Amino acid sequence: MERSNHTVTEFILVGFTTDPTMQLVLFVVFLGVYSLTVVGNITLMVLICNDSRLHTPMYFFIGNLSFLDLWYSSVYTPKILMTCISEDKSISFAGCATQFFFSAGLAYSECHLLAAMAYDRYVAISSPLLYAQVMSRRLCICLVIYSYTGGFVSAIILTSNTFTLDFCGDNIINDFFCDVPPLVKLACGVMESYQAVLYFLVAYNVITPTMLILASYLFIIAAILRIHSSQGRRKAVSTCSSHLVSVTLYFGSFLYIYSRPKTSYSLERDKMVSTFYTVLFPMLNPMIYSLRNKDVKEALKRLFQFTHSEV
Template sequence: MEKNNHTITEFILVGFTTDPVMQLVLFVVFLGVYSGTVIGNTTLMVLICKDSRLHTPMYFFIGNLSFLDLWYSSVYTPKILLTCVSEEKTISFAGCAAQFFFSGGLGYSECYLLAAMAYDRYMAISKPLLYSQAMSIKLCAFFVAASYLGGFINCSIITKRIFTMNFCNDNVIDDFFCDLLPLVKLACGRKEGYQALMYFLLASNVITPAMLILASYLFIITTILRIRSTQGRLKAFSTCSSHLISVTLYYGSILYIYSRPRSSYSSDRDKIVSTFYTVVFPMLNPMIYSLRNKDVKEALNKLFK
């Protein structure tokens, strides 16, 4: 008997494993990662708010990135922890749609925010004397607001398209969260719109911000090459190295998941990659932007003292 999205009231999340011992191990690991995410991002936001030396456009964006990462991880990890210690593996149809919407909206917003941060680094390196005037608080706030607006508008379109499909196969999602590829696998009927949806997702939320980041770094590299002293070049590059690492890790994992053809889809392999950009990456960002940052270290020492 066929099912469709009007009769399915819940989905079953397979997760990572059915072995009780491994589930307990994963619970401890994910709890540690999530605790690190909450502590790291919260601490970074507090430092940026309290220390006047960090009231600059660059740290304004970093603070918003920490806020985004904190909530991005919170969309997934509590449910993962619950499925690890409970026999209840289900998620309601509405809960699945909500998780899909917020995870996508926050994830796409991060793509746009990283693009805005690349432009900020371009202005800081290429036009340092005009940096404070060019990157005003109004412009920074506009970039952040536009990032959230663009991410959630695009995700609302995608969410509507996915959750109005007919689900006629099993209601078992072979993943740890409600993601696009596993949901499409459950859909029945004609799937011609799937490829168009993927192109829309990649073009509007990943490729476009990535092209803006690439253009910004081309200008940054051109500016750095014009600097005569080696020390000056290294100092200029160090101001954008953290952002470059963050972009490479985040965009690399997303492009690996969503830019491949359906024929190469592997649930076990993709679970590992998805875990990186949904759970691990939000924990790494505070480390990336603070371990090599003298201002953040000084602010942290001042806070503890």
């Protein structure tokens, strides 16, 4: 029996498994990952805010990335933890739409922010003497505002188009959160206009930032090749390595999920990939930007010394 979306009051999130033992194991794993995500990102934000040596454009963007990752992980993980320990796997229609909106808005915002960070690294390497002048505080704030605005305006468009689709059959979402592929699977028929909107948003929020990042790194490579000293080249490469790792991991998984047509979706396979960029990636980012970063490690050391002296 077909039914339209106005009659759907809730969805059922299948999650990862129905085995009680595995659900308990997954609860412990995801709780550990979420705890590390919260501690790591909050610590990085506190260091950047409190240490004047980190008040530079690069760390301004990293701090905003940590804020996005903390918020991003909180959209998914608490619900995952609830579905692991509760027999109630349902999520209301309004709750699904809300989760979908914040999921899309934060994901798209992060794409634009990573592109802004690539431009920041290009300016730092190609014009080090003019870096402070070019990457002014005003420009940095404008780039961050643009990232959030572009991401959440796109999320409004995507959410309104998705949740006006007609859903038929059952209301079971074969995933752990409300996302485009599983919701499209439940739709009675996806109009070409919806596919066009989806492809436009992917092009604007994913493909375009990807192209800007690639262009920035082409110019970065050209600038590095013009550096005569090997030490200078190594220093230039090291300033980009963390960002390059983040971009590769995030955009790689993101493009895999959303740049393919409806007919090629495999929800079980996509579920595992989406776990990476929704849950694991926000935990990895603080490690990526701190483990090999001398400035962050020194700031953390100063914070520990200050805390110890206060005690």
